[in-house]
Amino acid sequence: MKFQFAKRMAHLKASDIREILKVTEKPEVISFAGGLPAPELFPVEEIKRVNRIVLEEEGTKALQYTTTEGYNPLREWAANRMNSRLGTNFELDNILLTHGSQQALDLSGKVFLDEGDVVLCESPTYLAAINAFKAYGCNFIEVPTDDDGMIPDELERILESTKRAKIIYVIPEFQNPTGRTWSLERREQLVKAAMRHQVMVIEDNPYGEIRFEGETLPSLKYFDQVGCVLCLGSFSKIFCPGYRIGWVAGDERVIEKYVLVKQGADLQCNTIAQMVIAKYLELYDIDEHITKIREVYRQRRDLAIKTMENEFPEGVTFTKPQGGLFAWVKIPVNISARDVLEKSLEDNVAFVPGGSFFPNGGNENTFRINFSNMPEDRIVKGLQCLADILRKLVKI
Amino acid sequence: MKFQFAKRMAHLKASDIREILKVTEKPEVISFAGGLPAPELFPVEEIKRVNRIVLEEEGTKALQYTTTEGYNPLREWAANRMNSRLGTNFELDNILLTHGSQQALDLSGKVFLDEGDVVLCESPTYLAAINAFKAYGCNFIEVPTDDDGMIPDELERILESTKRAKIIYVIPEFQNPTGRTWSLERREQLVKAAMRHQVMVIEDNPYGEIRFEGETLPSLKYFDQVGCVLCLGSFSKIFCPGYRIGWVAGDERVIEKYVLVKQGADLQCNTIAQMVIAKYLELYDIDEHITKIREVYRQRRDLAIKTMENEFPEGVTFTKPQGGLFAWVKIPVNISARDVLEKSLEDNVAFVPGGSFFPNGGNENTFRINFSNMPEDRIVKGLQCLADILRKLVKI
Numbered sequence: 065m066k067f068q069f070a071k072r073m074a075h076l077k078a079s080d081i082r083e084i085l086k087v088t089e090k091p092e093v094i095s096f097a098g099g100l101p102a103p104e105l106f107p108v109e110e111i112k113r114v115n116r117i118v119l120e121e122e123g124t125k126a127l128q129y130t131t132t133e134g135y136n137p138l139r140e141w142a143a144n145r146m147n148s149r150l151g152t153n154f155e156l157d158n159i160l161l162t163h164g165s166q167q168a169l170d171l172s173g174k175v176f177l178d179e180g181d182v183v184l185c186e187s188p189t190y191l192a193a194i195n196a197f198k199a200y201g202c203n204f205i206e207v208p209t210d211d212d213g214m215i216p217d218e219l220e221r222i223l224e225s226t227k228r229a230k231i232i233y234v235i236p237e238f239q240n241p242t243g244r245t246w247s248l249e250r251r252e253q254l255v256k257a258a259m260r261h262q263v264m265v266i267e268d269n270p271y272g273e274i275r276f277e278g279e280t281l282p283s284l285k286y287f288d289q290v291g292c293v294l295c296l297g298s299f300s301k302i303f304c305p306g307y308r309i310g311w312v313a314g315d316e317r318v319i320e321k322y323v324l325v326k327q328g329a330d331l332q333c334n335t336i337a338q339m340v341i342a343k344y345l346e347l348y349d350i351d352e353h354i355t356k357i358r359e360v361y362r363q364r365r366d367l368a369i370k371t372m373e374n375e376f377p378e379g380v381t382f383t384k385p386q387g388g389l390f391a392w393v394k395i396p397v398n399i400s401a402r403d404v405l406e407k408s409l410e411d412n413v414a415f416v417p418g419g420s421f422f423p424n425g426g427n428e429n430t431f432r433i434n435f436s437n438m439p440e441d442r443i444v445k446g447l448q449c450l451a452d453i454l455r456k457l458v459k460i
Numbered sequence: 461m462k463f464q465f466a467k468r469m470a471h472l473k474a475s476d477i478r479e480i481l482k483v484t485e486k487p488e489v490i491s492f493a494g495g496l497p498a499p500e501l502f503p504v505e506e507i508k509r510v511n512r513i514v515l516e517e518e519g520t521k522a523l524q525y526t527t528t529e530g531y532n533p534l535r536e537w538a539a540n541r542m543n544s545r546l547g548t549n550f551e552l553d554n555i556l557l558t559h560g561s562q563q564a565l566d567l568s569g570k571v572f573l574d575e576g577d578v579v580l581c582e583s584p585t586y587l588a589a590i591n592a593f594k595a596y597g598c599n600f601i602e603v604p605t606d607d608d609g610m611i612p613d614e615l616e617r618i619l620e621s622t623k624r625a626k627i628i629y630v631i632p633e634f635q636n637p638t639g640r641t642w643s644l645e646r647r648e649q650l651v652k653a654a655m656r657h658q659v660m661v662i663e664d665n666p667y668g669e670i671r672f673e674g675e676t677l678p679s680l681k682y683f684d685q686v687g688c689v690l691c692l693g694s695f696s697k698i699f700c701p702g703y704r705i706g707w708v709a710g711d712e713r714v715i716e717k718y719v720l721v722k723q724g725a726d727l728q729c730n731t732i733a734q735m736v737i738a739k740y741l742e743l744y745d746i747d748e749h750i751t752k753i754r755e756v757y758r759q760r761r762d763l764a765i766k767t768m769e770n771e772f773p774e775g776v777t778f779t780k781p782q783g784g785l786f787a788w789v790k791i792p793v794n795i796s797a798r799d800v801l802e803k804s805l806e807d808n809v810a811f812v813p814g815g816s817f818f819p820n821g822g823n824e825n826t827f828r829i830n831f832s833n834m835p836e837d838r839i840v841k842g843l844q845c846l847a848d849i850l851r852k853l854v855k856i
């Protein structure tokens with residue numbers, strides 16, 4: 065049998081992260097690879113209790129089909145949370161619950177992208193967003209980006225000269241993979257440009273609550289006067305990723321379309337997962353829980369940065385993120401991070417080479433370091449190991 | 461803002477079922493609409509216990525990210541179950557776990573369908589499959605179908621004259637919406653035709669375990685010598701739908717592609733859901749549970765059929781399914797089932813008009829009756845109400 069796959073399949077490749085994650089399942093591996101939360105912080109006991117309560121109070125409802133839009137108490141929570149933290153003005157009907165914010169990316173592609181449409185993104189950008197959008201046959205333009213966000217003149221130039229720009233995809237808070245955070249000014253400039261050119265903006269924000277220092281900045285939605293901004297959110301980093309619950313928020317006329325494609329994609333999110341999270345939010349103080357996460361990750365970031373500062377050789381630079389889970393490392397252009405990985409895996413240390421985060425390729429002299437998942441002693445040991453490898457390579 | 465949706469959005473419409481399901485959330489409504497299992501049969505106590513055990517034994521693992529392919533003990537169970545029941549020969553690597561078998565339909569579209577490709581289906585067919593495939597810009601050809609399945613000569617004629625046939629989509633066991641079951645001979649004839657024409661077959665089988673009488677027949681896969689048959693399965697009807705766990709099984713070279721698109725779609729299935737189901741299967745006898753479901757649904761089917769036989773006026777015909785959740789009603793061609801629904805909703809009785817199950821339209825004089833979800837007294841009351849409406853309309 066000669067399988068006749070759809071044309072899109074020729075452009076899709078396995079996510080480096082998901083492939084490397086298979087290696088990192090071995091307990092001896094020190095992993096800076098995945099965006100994995102620290103499992104020791106999961107509220108296991110609380111979830112056990114909440115599961116019991118949900119099944120006792122509304123067991124048959126929790127195990128039955130429900131509406132595509134999602135469980136209303138959880139939709140309301142998401143709307144209120146964004147409104148109080150990010151200067152938005154969402155209500156229940158602006159929210160669709162999704163299987164992680166990853167699903168919201170896929171649905172975005174389905175709702176907006178025809179073959180040949182263009183997605184503008186930061187350079188670099190989240191690699192699984194590239195794969196999600198690519199399945200709809202789009203092209204990518206990487207907008208030149210500095211530490212404050214996309215550079216407005218460059219964005220304007222690209223929007224003016226690109227006929228089929230449909231989506232601008234950004235992660236303004238503690239970006240994946242760089243850890244960068246957009247300035248307030250750049251946020252406003254981006255939304256103004258999007259409104260002017262009638263392009264949709266997808267603001268991905270899975271890490272925003274994990275801020276170690278500085279003030280929370282408003283969502284891009286705060287500047288949106290026409291309904292062009294869609295906001296993605298997730299429980300994966302503030303609660304736990306195993307439940308696969310996130311959301312997309314936006315203009316009701318757009319969310320209706322998302323509901324329609326979600327029907328075809330998987331009917332609805334896991335009912336009991338939605339109810340368990342809602343009950344947890346009712347019975348426990350999630351802010352207290354997030355404070356705990358934040359404190360642990362802040363210490364790990366401090367330690368990771370200090371270790372890199374002390375150990376990495378000259379010619380290697382890295383970001384110092386104000387929050388989130390990732391730092392971004394640049395090594396001399398003549399060294400490939402894939403070669404570094406090959407060597408480091410021999411010593412059981414894993415990370416994700418940076419090239420995959422650039423939809424149009426190149427930039428192989430970069431890599432991403434996750435600092436949230438490993439305990440402190442392993443962070444030091446793993447980064448020292450990388451430093452050793454880098455020192456040898458930089459010398460050559 | 462003038463939203464520029466993708467072209468596919470013009471062809472998608474809200475599922476009649478999902479819309480009617482919103483009405484049926486009112487407790488006073490007698491619903492024959494959804495394919496909802498009987499909630500009083502959900503093993504709530506057992507699930508409560510299993511949840512506790514999973515969280516106690518492997519809490520952090522259950523709440524963390526996992527591999528895209530799915531939780532291995534559950535993949536193994538799915539392979540073994542199909543092998544022992546359906547004459548297949550699957551192993552672990554032939555299985556991808558999905559968010560319900562609905563997601564397997566969506567992923568099938570993504571893996572195989574380019575715009576303009578053709579999906580062959582039974583006439584009528586499962587309406588949410590139509591929407592899932594339609595999102596990929598395909599066209600549908602309804603293959604003339606009788607009580608034994610697709611008519612081989614018609615199928616052959618269509619395959620010969622259709623250049624871009626990519627997928628044949630069928631539900632050979634207790635079909636949705638008709639309740640029909642394919643004969644063994646037709647199964648073999650279908651697979652032979654598919655192999656000859658090098659077309660993929662998607663065999664959807666969510667109801668196969670709910671057989672009230674007669675022998676279980678082998679899967680289409682049993683006749684497949686080249687890897688053209690993909691089998692979908694689901695825990696929604698034999699366990700509970702709220703968990704949204706199903707699977708797709710097939711040739712490893714094809715499943716690899718499904719894994720790739722699942723990565724982009726939502727990374728992975730809910731981890732704790734997979735582990736809870738696997739633990740349930742380890743600790744309890746699911747066959748005992750299925751026997752209970754089967755017995756209750758058989759009684760409900762008997763009662764529904766008897767009531768329709770006694771009450772429905774002449775000129776109205778219906779199927780007598782050997783299993784599953786649905787019967788299919790034909791009313792005189794001059795009556796529209798949508799008009800019947802409008803009247804019956806006034807009396808708080810709901811069902812799904814049949815027109816939506818025909819991808820190319822027409823056949824408005826049909827509707828689907830679900831008999832699994834309502835207790836016996838309400839089945840009788842609801843069908844009597846429909847009979848009253850039909851009697852009046854048939855007379856006119």
